[in-house]
Amino acid sequence: MGLGKCRSCGANTLITLIDFGDMPLANSYPASEDACQREMLMPLHAVFCETCWLVQLLDSVSPELLFDQYSYLSSYSTTWLEHAERFVDKAISKWNLTKDSLVLEIASNDGYLLKNFLARKIPVLGVEPAENIALQAISQEIPTLQTYFNLDLSQKLKKDGINPDLVIANNVMAHVPSLNDFVAGVANLLSPSSIFSIEFPSVQTLLTEGQFDQIYHEHYSYFSLHSCSDVLERHGLRVIDVETLPTHGGSLRVTAALGDAKNNVSGSVAELMEKEVQSGLCDLSIYQRFGKLASDRTSSVMRLLKSLVDNGKVIAAYGAAAKGNTLLNYCHIDRSIIDFVVDKSPLKHNHFLPGSHIPIYDVDILETKTPDFLVLLPYNLENEIIAQLKSSGLFSGQFIGTLPQAHII
Numbered sequence: 001m002g003l004g005k006c007r008s009c010g011a012n013t014l015i016t017l018i019d020f021g022d023m024p025l026a027n028s029y030p031a032s033e034d035a036c037q038r039e040m041l042m043p044l045h046a047v048f049c050e051t052c053w054l055v056q057l058l059d060s061v062s063p064e065l066l067f068d069q070y071s072y073l074s075s076y077s078t079t080w081l082e083h084a085e086r087f088v089d090k091a092i093s094k095w096n097l098t099k100d101s102l103v104l105e106i107a108s109n110d111g112y113l114l115k116n117f118l119a120r121k122i123p124v125l126g127v128e129p130a131e132n133i134a135l136q137a138i139s140q141e142i143p144t145l146q147t148y149f150n151l152d153l154s155q156k157l158k159k160d161g162i163n164p165d166l167v168i169a170n171n172v173m174a175h176v177p178s179l180n181d182f183v184a185g186v187a188n189l190l191s192p193s194s195i196f197s198i199e200f201p202s203v204q205t206l207l208t209e210g211q212f213d214q215i216y217h218e219h220y221s222y223f224s225l226h227s228c229s230d231v232l233e234r235h236g237l238r239v240i241d242v243e244t245l246p247t248h249g250g251s252l253r254v255t256a257a258l259g260d261a262k263n264n265v266s267g268s269v270a271e272l273m274e275k276e277v278q279s280g281l282c283d284l285s286i287y288q289r290f291g292k293l294a295s296d297r298t299s300s301v302m303r304l305l306k307s308l309v310d311n312g313k314v315i316a317a318y319g320a321a322a323k324g325n326t327l328l329n330y331c332h333i334d335r336s337i338i339d340f341v342v343d344k345s346p347l348k349h350n351h352f353l354p355g356s357h358i359p360i361y362d363v364d365i366l367e368t369k370t371p372d373f374l375v376l377l378p379y380n381l382e383n384e385i386i387a388q389l390k391s392s393g394l395f396s397g398q399f400i401g402t403l404p405q406a407h408i409i
C-alpha cells in the first residue's frame with residue numbers, strides 16, 4: 001500500500017518522519033473563547049521520500065483555508081527588513097537591474113521587499129494571495145496581484161507581456177501544495193537572461209537539531225539543495241549559485257536560471273551538494289534519528305516549564321508564531337503552564353494561540369504583568385528579541401530557549 005506518491009518526483013517511496021496526529025492550523029488564531037472551542041483539527045504527518053529526499057506533509061490542507069487571510073506580516077520583524085534591504089542591494093548590482101527591468105515577487109507579503117526596488121526606480125510586480133496583506137501592499141502603491149501563483153497565472157502574465165528579469169520566491173516554495181505546477185509556472189516566465197532567486201529554511205538544521213516546530217500545515221515541503229535542485233531540473237531549470245543564510249535558523253538562497261542559459265555555475269553548488277551528502281541528507285539514518293531528537297526536546301521543554309510552575313514561577317512566552325504553536329501543542333502546554341504570550345503584530349492581539357488557547361497581548365503588557373520567565377518561541381529571532389526587551393526595560397526576568405533542548409539563557 002505505502003503512504004502514496006511524493007509531491008515532487010511522484011515515486012511511491014514515502015516513509016514517516018514524524019506523525020503529530022491531529023493538530024490545529026498553526027496560523028489560525030481564534031478571536032474568542034467560543035472560537036477556541038470550534039477550532040478545526042487536521043492531520044499533521046511529515047514524511048520523506050527515499051527517492052528525491054524531499055521532506056513533505058502527507059496530507060494537504062487546502063491553501064484557501066490557510067492563506068486567504070494571513071496574519072504574518074513580514075514588516076513586523078526588523079531583522080527581516082534588514083535582510084530584505086541587503087538582498088535588494090546585492091541583486092541590483094549582481095544582475096544589473098535598471099529602470100527598464102522588471103522584478104516579480106511571488107508571495108510578496110505586504111511589499112516589504114519590493115518597496116526597496118521601487119525606491120531605486122526598478123519596476124516591480126507582486127503576487128500575494130492573502131487579501132488583507134495584498135491590500136496593504138497596494139495601499140502603499142506597490143503593484144500587487146491578489147492571487148495564487150501557478151502555471152495558469154504564469155501563462156496569462158506571459159500573454160500580457162510580463163517578462164521578468166528577476167523572479168523572487170522567498171519562503172514560498174514550501175507553501176505550495178502543487179510543487180511541479182508552481183515551478184513549471186516560474187520556468188514559463190523566464191527568458192535566457194532571467195534569474196530565479198529562492199530562499200527557504202534548509203531541512204538540514206530541522207533534521208539535525210530536532211527543529212520539529214518548523215513543521216506545520218502551511219509547510220507542505222521542506223527542502224535541501226538536493227531536493228530543490230531535483231524539482232527545478234524537472235522543469236528545465238539549473239541551480240547556478242547557492243548561499244547559506246542565518247535566517248530561520250539556517251536558510252539557503254538558491255539562484256537558478258534556464259538550463260540552456262549561459263550562466264557560470266558557482267563552485268558553491270557542488271560544494272554544498274557534497275556537504276549535504278556528507279551530512280547524511282541522502283541516507284536513511286538521519287531521518288530515522290529525527291523522532292528521538294524530537295521526543296528528547298519535547299520532554300526537556302515539558303520538564304523545565306513544569307518544574308518552574310511547580311516552584312511558583314510565572315511563565316509567559318514571546319512570539320505568537322506558527323513555529324511556537326507546533327512546539328506548544330506537541331508538548332501539551334496550555335494556560336496552566338504559560339499565562340500569556342506577547343507579540344508585536346496587532347492583528348494577533350486579544351486572540352488566542354491555536355490549540356493551547358494561550359491569550360495573546362501586546363508586548364507593552366510586560367510593563368504591568370511581570371512574569372519571571374519568558375519562553376522565546378521563534379528561536380531564529382532570539383538575539384533580536386532579547387536585545388529589544390533589554391534596551392526597552394520592559395522585561396527584567398529570565399529568558400528560556402528551546403533549542404536544541406529547553407534551557408535558561
Ligand SMILES: [Zn+2]
Binds near residue numbers: 006007008051052054
Ligand atoms: Zn520524491
